[in-house]
Amino acid sequence: MNRIHRSIATALLLSSASWSYAQLEGSKPDATPVNHPVPAIQDTETPAQHDARMQWWREARFGMFIHWGLYSIPAGTWKGQRTTHIGEWIMNDLSIPVADYKAFAPQFNPTGFSAHDIVALARSAGMKYIVITAKHHDGFAMFDSKVDPFNIVAATPFKRDPLRELAEECKKQGVKLGFYYSQDQDWTAPGGSAYKTGSHVGPTFHWDKAQDGDFDTYLHTKSIPQIKELLTNYGDFPVVVWFDTPSKNMTPARAAEIVALLNQHPNLIWNNRLGGTYKGDTETPEQFIPPQGYPGRDWESCMTMNDTWGYKSFDTNFKSTETLLRNLIDIASKGGNYLLNIGPDSHGIVPAPEIERLQQVGQWLKVNGEAIYGTTSTIFDVPTGTFSTTEKGRGNQPKFIPTWNWRSTTKANKVYVEIFTWPNGSFHVDKMPRKVTSAYLLADKTHKPLKVTQNGSSLDIELPAKALDPIATVLVLNTSK
Numbered sequence: 249m250n251r252i253h254r255s256i257a258t259a260l261l262l263s264s265a266s267w268s269y270a271q272l273e274g275s276k277p278d279a280t281p282v283n284h285p286v287p288a289i290q291d292t293e294t295p296a297q298h299d300a301r302m303q304w305w306r307e308a309r310f311g312m313f314i315h316w317g318l319y320s321i322p323a324g325t326w327k328g329q330r331t332t333h334i335g336e337w338i339m340n341d342l343s344i345p346v347a348d349y350k351a352f353a354p355q356f357n358p359t360g361f362s363a364h365d366i367v368a369l370a371r372s373a374g375m376k377y378i379v380i381t382a383k384h385h386d387g388f389a390m391f392d393s394k395v396d397p398f399n400i401v402a403a404t405p406f407k408r409d410p411l412r413e414l415a416e417e418c419k420k421q422g423v424k425l426g427f428y429y430s431q432d433q434d435w436t437a438p439g440g441s442a443y444k445t446g447s448h449v450g451p452t453f454h455w456d457k458a459q460d461g462d463f464d465t466y467l468h469t470k471s472i473p474q475i476k477e478l479l480t481n482y483g484d485f486p487v488v489v490w491f492d493t494p495s496k497n498m499t500p501a502r503a504a505e506i507v508a509l510l511n512q513h514p515n516l517i518w519n520n521r522l523g524g525t526y527k528g529d530t531e532t533p534e535q536f537i538p539p540q541g542y543p544g545r546d547w548e549s550c551m552t553m554n555d556t557w558g559y560k561s562f563d564t565n566f567k568s569t570e571t572l573l574r575n576l577i578d579i580a581s582k583g584g585n586y587l588l589n590i591g592p593d594s595h596g597i598v599p600a601p602e603i604e605r606l607q608q609v610g611q612w613l614k615v616n617g618e619a620i621y622g623t624t625s626t627i628f629d630v631p632t633g634t635f636s637t638t639e640k641g642r643g644n645q646p647k648f649i650p651t652w653n654w655r656s657t658t659k660a661n662k663v664y665v666e667i668f669t670w671p672n673g674s675f676h677v678d679k680m681p682r683k684v685t686s687a688y689l690l691a692d693k694t695h696k697p698l699k700v701t702q703n704g705s706s707l708d709i710e711l712p713a714k715a716l717d718p719i720a721t722v723l724v725l726n727t728s729k
């Protein structure tokens with residue numbers, strides 16, 4: 249069973265999960281309203297208020313995910329055994345006892361960490377916001393928490409608060425900052441939930457007695473107090489809270505206690521992974537792009553650049569810049585955001601292949617960002633791929649096989665066509681629902697007009713012999729409706 253199926257199998261095997269990856273398999277999110285014990289802002293705001301609250305996020309289109317924590321010390325290997333799964337799950341996957349895992353903390357002194365450089369990297373990549381793991385499933389807080397001493401300030405020689413340094417740099421450099429928080433799973437705090445892996449047995453799926461305890465005690469003495477710290481101690485931030493892996497323990501009543509906190513920060517954007525029937529603001533397809541997006545719903549595809557969120561020393565399977573750029577364009581053409589992950593190592597250093605790719609994507613966006621930022625999805629009804637008649641994909645659905653000819657994004661009267669496979673002679677589309685008044689290539693500084701031929705809805709734009717970019721050349725169509 250490969251890693252992806254394993255993590256889906258892990259989630260689906262869970263008898264204790266009310267949230268599962270099935271929810272992310274491109275299925276339409278359930279729109280029926282739910283009577284929440286505490287109404288969330290999504291239950292009470294008007295559509296206009298919701299649009300205003302989501303505006304910056306929708307315009308941003310591209311963000312940086314940062315998975316950085318104590319798991320970067322083992323970096324995928326423990327006592328000579330390599331994990332075959334994602335690096336930040338090593339404690340669960342290799343059944344590392346709590347005491348052994350906590351013993352990593354005194355080794356963690358990431359003096360190579362530079363908030364300035366990471367925020368500058370995000371900006372050079374063209375990313376408009378950052379979401380960093382404040383506390384992952386391992387329970388280790390990457391911030392100065394007075395709630396639990398198992399944190400980077402109190403338990404390590406580093407003694408600095410990376411979230412505070414990032415918040416200061418993001419304010420200086422004009423990048424928005426969000427926090428990922430694992431509100432339900434916690435593998436080192438007594439009572440925290442644990443998703444089943446390997447031979448771990450229910451109902452707790454714990455592998456160390458030190459993990460046993462009462463979930464409400466964990467919720468009230470760690471999870472909720474730390475969420476409060478994160479919401480109040482970092483100035484203008486967070487603007488996003490990224491919850492993860494809710495289990496059956498996260499009942500509507502318990503989730504409502506967290507929602508009551510979130511409601512005190514009415515501009516906050518939060519995702520669909522709190523649990524307790526709260527849908528939040530965004531769908532969160534993970535490691536895939538939903539073939540049709542989520543019409544009528546904000547969504548964000550989160551992806552790794554290699555195969556792990558948290559650093560693994562031996563995972564060098566990095567996606568090409570072409571793949572990353574195609575993903576960004578494909579996602580934007582479907583109305584979504586791309587949250588692309590970096591995994592700093594135990595010294596706080598971002599792996600060079602990740603820096604290289606981000607800078608290359610940023611180069612493209614410097615020239616063509618107008619076709620991504622502030623755009624909405626395509627106006628064309630042209631399939632972007634086919635569903636396999638033989639192969640099954642996620643959620644046992646027919647596998648979607650994308651084609652990489654072109655995509656399109658929209659901004660008012662401009663229609664952008666991001667062309668991957670340069671056509672011979674002209675760009676043609678049978679059904680252009682608008683009148684094209686002029687056309688040019690975005691990367692052509694002179695915006696030299698291109699010949700437009702439109703007969704009814706059939707459209708042809710004469711193109712030069714060569715593309716202007718090896719990965720994607722943007723054709724701009726000025727239109728009237």
Ligand code: GLC
Nearest residue numbers: 334336337492493534550557
């Ligand atoms: C999954 C993993 C978690 C990771 C998240 C990112 O939920 O459990 O480790 O942080 O995906 O989307």
